[in-house]
Every structure is written in C-alpha cells, then in structure tokens.
Amino acid sequence: MTATTHDFEGPVFAAQSTFRAIMQAIARPGSLQSIEGLKDVPAPLSGEAAAIALALFDHDTPVWLDPELARPDVAAWLRFHTGAPVVPEPALAIFALVGDPAGLPPLNAFDQGSAEYPDRSTTLVLQMAGLAEGETLVLTGPGIRDNQAFRAAPLPDDMAERIAANRSQFPRGVDLLFTAPSQVAAIPRSVRLKRG
Amino acid sequence: MYVAVKDGERAIENAHTLLAHERRGDPQVPGLSLAQISEQLALAVDRVMSEGSLYDRELAALAIKQARGDLIEAIFLLRAYRATLPRFGMSEPVDTGAMTVRRRISAAFKDLPGGQVLGPTFDYTHRLLDHMLAGDTAVAQPQSVPVQADAMPRVSDLLAADGLIEPSPQPDASKPVGDLTREPLSFPAERDLRLQNLARGDEGFLLALGYSTQRGYGRTHPFAGEIRLGEVDVEFFAEEVGFAVPLGRITMTECQMINQFHGSATQAPQFTRGYGLVFGHGERKAMTMALVDRALRARELGEEANAPAQDEEFVLSHSDNVQATGFVEHLKLPHYVDFQAELGLVRRMRADFEATADERLAIQEAAE
Amino acid sequence: MNAPAYNFAYLDEQTKRMIRRAIMKAIAIPGYQVPFASREMPMPYGWGTGGVQVTAAILGPNDILKVIDQGSDDTTNAVSIRKFFAKTAGVRTTTDTHEATVIQTRHRIPEASLGEHQVLVYQVPIPEPLRFLEPRETETRRMHALAEYGLMHVKLYEDIARHGHIATTYAYPVKVDGRYVMDPSPTPKFDNPKMNDCAALQLFGAGREKRIYAIPPYTKVVSLDFDDHPFERYRHDASCELCGAADSFLDEVIMDDSGSRMFVCSDTDYCETRRAAGPALDSQQSEGAHG
Numbered sequence: 001m002t003a004t005t006h007d008f009e010g011p012v013f014a015a016q017s018t019f020r021a022i023m024q025a026i027a028r029p030g031s032l033q034s035i036e037g038l039k040d041v042p043a044p045l046s047g048e049a050a051a052i053a054l055a056l057f058d059h060d061t062p063v064w065l066d067p068e069l070a071r072p073d074v075a076a077w078l079r080f081h082t083g084a085p086v087v088p089e090p091a092l093a094i095f096a097l098v099g100d101p102a103g104l105p106p107l108n109a110f111d112q113g114s115a116e117y118p119d120r121s122t123t124l125v126l127q128m129a130g131l132a133e134g135e136t137l138v139l140t141g142p143g144i145r146d147n148q149a150f151r152a153a154p155l156p157d158d159m160a161e162r163i164a165a166n167r168s169q170f171p172r173g174v175d176l177l178f179t180a181p182s183q184v185a186a187i188p189r190s191v192r193l194k195r196g
Numbered sequence: 197m198y199v200a201v202k203d204g205e206r207a208i209e210n211a212h213t214l215l216a217h218e219r220r221g222d223p224q225v226p227g228l229s230l231a232q233i234s235e236q237l238a239l240a241v242d243r244v245m246s247e248g249s250l251y252d253r254e255l256a257a258l259a260i261k262q263a264r265g266d267l268i269e270a271i272f273l274l275r276a277y278r279a280t281l282p283r284f285g286m287s288e289p290v291d292t293g294a295m296t297v298r299r300r301i302s303a304a305f306k307d308l309p310g311g312q313v314l315g316p317t318f319d320y321t322h323r324l325l326d327h328m329l330a331g332d333t334a335v336a337q338p339q340s341v342p343v344q345a346d347a348m349p350r351v352s353d354l355l356a357a358d359g360l361i362e363p364s365p366q367p368d369a370s371k372p373v374g375d376l377t378r379e380p381l382s383f384p385a386e387r388d389l390r391l392q393n394l395a396r397g398d399e400g401f402l403l404a405l406g407y408s409t410q411r412g413y414g415r416t417h418p419f420a421g422e423i424r425l426g427e428v429d430v431e432f433f434a435e436e437v438g439f440a441v442p443l444g445r446i447t448m449t450e451c452q453m454i455n456q457f458h459g460s461a462t463q464a465p466q467f468t469r470g471y472g473l474v475f476g477h478g479e480r481k482a483m484t485m486a487l488v489d490r491a492l493r494a495r496e497l498g499e500e501a502n503a504p505a506q507d508e509e510f511v512l513s514h515s516d517n518v519q520a521t522g523f524v525e526h527l528k529l530p531h532y533v534d535f536q537a538e539l540g541l542v543r544r545m546r547a548d549f550e551a552t553a554d555e556r557l558a559i560q561e562a563a564e
Numbered sequence: 565m566n567a568p569a570y571n572f573a574y575l576d577e578q579t580k581r582m583i584r585r586a587i588m589k590a591i592a593i594p595g596y597q598v599p600f601a602s603r604e605m606p607m608p609y610g611w612g613t614g615g616v617q618v619t620a621a622i623l624g625p626n627d628i629l630k631v632i633d634q635g636s637d638d639t640t641n642a643v644s645i646r647k648f649f650a651k652t653a654g655v656r657t658t659t660d661t662h663e664a665t666v667i668q669t670r671h672r673i674p675e676a677s678l679g680e681h682q683v684l685v686y687q688v689p690i691p692e693p694l695r696f697l698e699p700r701e702t703e704t705r706r707m708h709a710l711a712e713y714g715l716m717h718v719k720l721y722e723d724i725a726r727h728g729h730i731a732t733t734y735a736y737p738v739k740v741d742g743r744y745v746m747d748p749s750p751t752p753k754f755d756n757p758k759m760n761d762c763a764a765l766q767l768f769g770a771g772r773e774k775r776i777y778a779i780p781p782y783t784k785v786v787s788l789d790f791d792d793h794p795f796e797r798y799r800h801d802a803s804c805e806l807c808g809a810a811d812s813f814l815d816e817v818i819m820d821d822s823g824s825r826m827f828v829c830s831d832t833d834y835c836e837t838r839r840a841a842g843p844a845l846d847s848q849q850s851e852g853a854h855g
Contacts, residue, residue: 011577012571012572012577013572013624013625015577015580015581016572016580016622016623016624016625017624019580019584019621019622020622020624022588023584023587023588023591023622023765024765026588026591026592026780027591027765027778027780027781028680028780028781055581055584056581056584056585056588057581058578058581060378060582061585094585114709115709115710116705116706116708116709117382117599118589118593118596119586119589119590119593119596119598119599121589123588123589141741142594142740142741142779142780142782142783142784143591143780143781143782143783144782145781145782170593170743171593171596171743171744175588175589175592188591188592188593189592189593190592190593190594190741190780203638204638204639204640204642204643204644205643205647207640208640208643208644208647272604272608275604276604276605276606278604279603279604279605280570280574280576282576377601377603378601379601380599380600380601380602380774381774382599382701383701383702384702509699509700509701509702513701518604518608518609519609519772521608521609522608522609522610522611522613522772523609523610523689523772524610525608525610526608526609526610526611526689529610529611529633529641529670530633530634530639530640530641531634531671531750532634532815532830533634533635533671533672533734533750533751533752533813533815533830534671534733534734534735534750534752536752536800536813536814536815536816536830537733537734537752537753537754537798538733538734539816540733540798540799540800541731541733541798545727545731548727548728
C-alpha cells in the first residue's frame, strides 16, 4: 500500500474534526462542543453551519433552506462546495439549514422517518445568535448523566413543547443541531425534557 | 508451560513471506505473465471481472495471479480495488441489440433472421483430454465472415411484435437506477437491484438455484430464447458537451430466457422473461442468472412462491461470494472468549444432568 | 495500472460522510440499527470490516488507537487491524486502555472502566438480535418498529423451562433506553453490565450486514431477564494465575496433554497493568465478581 495523499489533508482533517464535534454534541445532548467556522461564506450563512455542510452534505443529501437562507448566493455556494441539491419542501430534506430559528417551521413539517426506518428523518441545523441566553431547558435521557441545562436564542416561545412533541413519537422524529460562533450543540430526538 | 499469543506481528509478516514464496512456486519454472493469463485463462478472467464488478482484463489477470488461481479470492481483490475508485457517473444503458455478435444461438427457433452462429463454444466438443495441449502446438486459423450490420434482431423483440411475450418490464423512469454498492439493499428489492445482485452473485450458488428450478423447486418452464456473445459500445453522457461520448467496447454475454406463463385473472396467457447479462464470455452464469431472475419475479406475476430460488431475501442475501467466504472463513479467527463462556455453560448443564440422573432413573423405573 | 494513493484512514471522503451520517442517526436513536452502504474493505467480511469502517470514519490525526480481539492486543487480527490504521492514518497506537481515545474491539469490553474522552467501537458479525428467531429482515424490521419483542422472551423462557436457566452465554440481548432490543455483539454476558451507564460512547459496526448502531454515554442498558430468573454474569470460578484478579473474565489455557489447566485474564492490558503495579495480588484483595 502506498502512502496517503497529503494534498487533501486540510479539508480532510477539517471535516473530521467538525464531525467529531457534532458526534460528541449528539452523544452528549445539550453540551457545548467547539468547532471552527469557515471564513468567507456568503451571509447570512454562518461559518459554523458552512463547516457542518462541508463535513456532512453531498449529492446524496437534499437540503432545505429556510426563507432567511434561501438566497441564490447561499444556494450556489452549497451546490458548488457540497453538490447537495436544494429542495423546496422541508419534508424532502435530509438536512435543513435554518438562518432564522425564531421563525422555525413546525418540526413535523420535516421528514420524520418511518417506524421501520426512523433514521431517514431530517437533521436540522439552526444558526443561533448564542448558546448562553434564552429559556433554560433541562434535558435528560441517553447521553446525559443526570440532567443537562441548555439555553439557546432566539427560539420560538413554544420550543419546549415542540421538543417534547418530537420526543413523544420516538423512534420517529427530527434531530436538532444548534450552532453559535465556534460552538455546536445538539438535541437529538432521544432527549426528554425535565419539567419544573 | 503457558505461552501467550505474542509476536502476532512477526508471525503475520512471516506468513506473508511464506505465501509469496508459495505463490511463485518453483523458481525454475518461468513466471506467468498477465498477458498469458488474460489470453489463455480468458474465461477465468471473465468470471473475475463479472463477479468483481469491474471490467479490466489486466487487473483481473493480476488478481488471479496474486490469488494463486483462487477465483473467489481474485474477485475479492478486484472488489476491494473497485471500492477505492472515484465514480464519475453512470454509463448509458448498453444496447445489446447492436452487439457485434460472435456467437448467437436460439433454442426456440430453428432459424431466424441473422441465423444461428455457433461461435467459440465447448458445446459440441467431446470432453476428451487433449494431450497435444500439454505442449504449445500451433492452432488452425479460424474462418471469418464480414460483420452483417442490423441483421441480428433479438428473439424477444421478434416475439414481442406479436404480443406473445410480455413487454420487457420498464423501470420507473422517475426513479434513479438502484446501486447496491451505494445504498444498502432493503426488501422488497426492485428488479434493477435484483439483477445487479445476481450479476455480481456467485456462479456456483446461482447455478445450483437455477438447477433447482428445473427440478421442480419453483418451475418456470424455460426456453433459451437467445444467448448472444459479442462486443458492445459503452457510452457516457457528458454534461459538459451535452451528448453521449463513446468510452470503448466491452465483451458481454446476454441470455434471454422465455418462460411459459398461464396468465392470471387479469392477464392473457403469454410468455414471460428472465434476463441474464454478464461481462465477458460467461454463458453458464448468464443462463442461470436468467433462470433465477425469472424465479424471483414470482411475486410480481402473482405466482406461488415457496421454492428457495423464488425467495428474494434468501437468494439476494446469500449470493455474494465475497461476503459468504468472509463470514464462513471468519470462523478461523479466535473465538476463545465465547468458547470459554459456552464451556462454562456446558459444564454446568452436565453437572445438573449428573445430579438429577438418579431422579430420572427412579421415575423411569416407577413408570415401568 | 497506477498504484492507488489512499486517503487518510483509507476510506474516501464521500464514504466517510455517508458513514458519519449513519453514526449521527445511530446515536440519536439508541439501539436502532441504521442501514449503511458498507464498502468492500481490503480485509474479509466477518473480520471486522464494520468496525474498521466506523473507526476510519471517526479517526483523526490526534487520536490514539487501541485494537483488541478476545480482550488481547496481541491476537493476529488485532495486530492486523492496528497495523492497517498505523499505515493508512499514521495515528498513534497503544495497548494502554486508559490512554486510548478510540478502542476497536472484537468480543470483549475492557475490564477497566472507560472515560468520557473515549469511544468504544465494536466489530459485529450479526447485528440483528432477532435473527436466530426470525431469519427474515422484513419481519425483524417490523418487530423492531412495533417494539414487538415477545418472541425473544419466549425463546429465553424456553431455555429456562428446558435447562432451569437461560442458556445464552454470549451475544446476550439487551434493551437500550427502554426501547430497542439490541445485540451487544458476541461479547460474553459477563461484559453486559459494563454497557450500562458507560461514560464512553459505544459504536457498533457490522460490515457484511451493513448496519451501524450506537449506545450514547450514560444510557440505560438492561440485559433481558425475568423476575424469577434474573440476569446473571458468568466467569470461571477462579483467579488469574498471572495477576491474581478474581474479578476479570478468564481464558482457560490447556497446559499439557494430561488435562492440566490454568486460568488467565482475557484482557491482557488489565492483567499486565496489575502485574506492573506490584507482586501478584491475592485473589481476596480483588472484588467479588459474581454480581
């Protein structure tokens, strides 16, 4: 076997470290993981969301853009760098990029997967202003030792209800990634909300 | 004395050195060239290309040489290499109707447009060992005739003109052609994926299944409508130029089985189809693929499906010899841990058995 | 014929993305088997291709990799896989359980408890726990969808009726976070309790069967049992003759042709660490193990 090719190591290692941050985020819901955002991406796409796109999207993953991000230059950037087709309906998307999380569509507008194949549901990537403000949600469930506090802003007022409703149809349901400058966190469908 | 299983790395390296030595055999005997394998063991090369899903005679010859003639090992080598190749896209479907035919026979019609062309076949050879071949004797020059263009329509097309045979089942054009090397197989599988699976499937496994349908395990009343061997063009639709550009020519063997079908409540009796297509010259494989393809269409045609060859999950899950050989041979790997756990259980169960032996004896005596 | 140049950790980036997406969904749905388009690897199916693909998809240049087979770093297949990654990814390898960030394993879970910085990658031959009861994928998939696991309980109960106890010693089925019944891979049932509430992420790769599944950290993993026949761990009733451990899973080694035997730790790093720490410990000093 010959040596590995070194020309691609920059992007190869960037994709790997971004993925590991995402993997840790999903494995430990609500925890903050650091990722490196990309520079020079078309606004309002965030550098962190762009890094996630490069790590996970390709022509096998239809992407839905919320109205905030559904701009020709964002779509063109994604198509050029990832090859992912942009689809008009959230229910057709493997990934959804949400630039205006306060205006997040209902979670059941996205592909929920089926009882036989729950893995075929949409993964949402929400660009947050920050992960230190907003209503505190207390998370429990797989990946969480006792419980985990989680805050993100801006989000719809009824976000807790939406997350609970998403959990109630487990194993079907969507998975949520939240990005902020240099950070990523996740609320996969397995998360339960602690009341009170 | 207790000897730990240490020095695994050195043991592996030594084994590899020994293997390379054995592969070469007696150094007094000249080494095989890839051209010799490709030219003189051509059918082995064809099989390796077919089941290895990669059309490259030179690589297949190399694989056969490296595998010491173990064709399943050679297929595995080619598959593993194939998995590392970049994928630029899909070719246009090859047109076997436009094949430059070297062999073409039909068992359904005595004569037909284009005629029967026997071509290079073992079929009517007497299987007597030819001791002359032990040396390198010259062979006679074969006769050749010029290629007749457009003179060899497919038998199935001739029958289809009268509606006697079902139209070739058309795929849903809105759906992309499946590829089980890119998407894991899920059931029920459509015919595109079934055919791909069979084309990659082990010749011996499919041969046995096809044979079983002839012996009554899922009878399909087959006729070899046509078997053709020859060269076809491969074309690739290039987005940049907006038309299909030729990539080259490859040898293929196609078999169209014609199967009796009594019809159903909604369909008039007519003939149905079973299809086989393989790289290179592989008639046995193409025929048996066609038999099994037809058997697997039982559900779609509303037939009873009780036989092994009609069982889609069974056939498709076990046809791949690279998967099969890996899992069978993995029994060579250490299983100390599981075995120790089982050993403990068997001892415990034997002890229980001994402990209750008297009891059982008493019960037996009482019963007598 | 050009000699191919392989990517970091062998797999091409498109394949890694596909596997990474499967891993994400696997973690989000604990215990559910995600189908993935397993590639042909340069080692045979059944020899760890699933684990190798998972490891290749997560591995980075800063990882420290440990590979064990039957608990041992020195068995030939463990050596072979470790060498593969040393060559294709240039990562540091180790036999030290604590030092490793990624541990690929076949048939054992290390004795030492794992930490939050670690990922345990299992090689899985048959990922479907219901397969031996129902060979059809279409059926087992429906059973998982409906959480219809009665058949599994019936099978275990038949064992009890026939043998007086559950006669499954390895690949003992578990239920993950109260939902999916999962195959722990052919680890001895002695190892099952280590999966519960484990600080490390556990990933499972089945290459030939094209499935990836996961147990997130701190997840409830329960071995299936009955109130009147609770799950029991099993190990040989002996201590390791090398390190004296009375709490580890033991390999029985045949010493000569007259039937003498000795017992040694299956986990070689655990055994060596204990021996390095001091003179062979008396078995009484280890904790009881028949928990």
